[in-house]
Amino acid sequence: MELNEFEQSDKLARAQKQVKELKGFYIHLLVYILVNAFICTVTTMARMSSGESFSEAFFNLGTLSTPFFWGIGLAFHAAKVFNYSPFFSKDWEERQIKKYVEKEKEEADKYR
Numbered sequence: 001m002e003l004n005e006f007e008q009s010d011k012l013a014r015a016q017k018q019v020k021e022l023k024g025f026y027i028h029l030l031v032y033i034l035v036n037a038f039i040c041t042v043t044t045m046a047r048m049s050s051g052e053s054f055s056e057a058f059f060n061l062g063t064l065s066t067p068f069f070w071g072i073g074l075a076f077h078a079a080k081v082f083n084y085s086p087f088f089s090k091d092w093e094e095r096q097i098k099k100y101v102e103k104e105k106e107e108a109d110k111y112r
Contacts, residue, residue: 025081032074036067 040063047057057063079085
């Protein structure tokens, strides 16, 4: 069975959108790595110049807060791009639909 021209163009458009989202995620990941490496390096060096040891300077809330909170945002971006939803998966949706359909059937049977 061949796809008609509309279905083919629709599939192509969806594939192009997915590739664009994936590319956007990889760019986001690259920027995250580069910017946070720079921030951590500069912050650690500045703290070390004021007399702190490397471990005191690097493992500090001020040094690691940006990568931590930005990393949370990056994780949500990844979840969106890779269609990961641990709480509201397709399986969960199907179970909920079945549950409500069965409930409706039971209520309809009560009045028969």
